Amino acid sequence: MEIAVVRPGESLWQIARRYGVTTGQVATLNGLRDPNRLVPGLALLIPVERRHVVRPGESLWRIAQLYGTTIDAIVRENRITNINLLYPGQILVIPRGERPVIEANAYQANLATGDVSATAEAAPYVTYISMFSAAVTEDGDVVPPRAEAFISTAHQGGAATLLTLTNFRGSTFSSDLASAFLNNDAAVQRAIDELVIILRVQGYAGLNVDFEYVYPSDRVPYNNFLRRLQPRLHAEGFSLSTALAPKVRADQPGLLYEAHDYPVHGEVCDFVVLMTYEWGYVTGPPMAIAPLRQVRQVLDYAVTVIPRNKILMGIPTYGRDWRLPYQRGVTRAETFSPVTAVNRAIDVGAAIQFDEDAQSPFYRYWDAQGREHIVWFEDARSLQAKFDTVKEYGLRGVSYWVLGNPFPQNFPLLQDNFRVRRLR
Secondary structure, three states: OEEEEOOOOOOHHHHHHHHOOOHHHHHHHHOOOOOOOOOOOOEEEEOOOOEEEOOOOOOHHHHHHHHOOOHHHHHHHHOOOOOOOOOOOOEEEOOOOOOOEEEEEEEEOOHHHOOOHHHHHHOOOOOEEEEEEEEEOOOOOEEOOOOHHHHHHHHHOOOEEEEEEEOEEOOEEOHHHHHHHHOOHHHHHHHHHHHHHHHHHHOOOEEEEEOOOOOHHHHHHHHHHHHHHHHHHHHOOOEEEEEEOOOOOOOOOOOOOOOOOHHHHHHHOOEEEEOOOOOOOOOOOOOOOOOHHHHHHHHHHHHHHOOHHHEEEEEEOOEEEEEOOOOOOOOOOEEEOHHHHHHHHHHHOOOOEEEOOOOEEEEEEEOOOOOEEEEEOOOHHHHHHHHHHHHHHOOOEEEEEOOOOOOOOHHHHHHHHOEEOOOO
């Protein structure tokens, strides 16, 4: 894959011709609503096949070195029967180099809709799909989600499934619920017993614990819960993972951060999901959802206390639109998919810009009432920057929040960068 950025006045036909592909291929790969309507700055994923024209005197060894691949890979790709018979002008297709092997997780948080289409789309590309979520009561009763159709769809597509356990009360995280549960030994034991049965009966591969806004005073009880949970799950063949707030240091203040003990989670859990997104949150000031500078600051701390091969880096699959001027306590951003973000830019004729520091696209526009807006979202460029970061830090992989936001560039680019480990 290559990424092409639309220039002013450029058509899809011109771009496709430049890369030797069809407009239909580019339109489909990028989910373009109307191939005849583009805006400057739009990043397009291009399915490019690398070709090399053999020069006089060139050997397969020299060509393999040039492209960072192997002689065997070129031989297989081109069905060469005699490696010593090359001739000038011969066209060789150059295969991709070795891609790192990672794991990929994606959260499915739209279980109530019953719509399994996003799960079906993701399943062939990821290691896990995490069903969000099961609830736990103060007394330790676990209420699993109705996810049978989603589990079946994921398994049919080759993805393993995880059950995500939260401290939700209603539709929000409850600090009081977490405290009452974590400090009740009998409740913890009951929950562990029920979780083992649920995982076994419903065909899950493991448990993902996402307790958020836990009181700082409950840091040790939370750690103790994980320490009790892990051996029971492992004895049954299940994995244990957690979702962690994006901390940049051990003593980072704030209700979201203080009870998340990175070293203990890194020791006890099979892997962790770093929630490296939501800097540009719904009621916050406009900014990139996952600015790369801030993401890297989290990773810089995390890798000092958690083994790199246990870290999944969080990636958002959405964008937001803020009306300006931003007013704290008043402004509430609209959340939508990357496809919607692109379509809106095209509809309002806004040129898309790219912030080099955040490694994220954005644009400004004025609505029909003359009010200014700013939109931050994800595209192929921001994804590639994140994938490069995973490679640079040597991480276990990536975790997407959340399925259900159309983002056609995502999985082809993931596949182009990595070989994703499969458990089924």
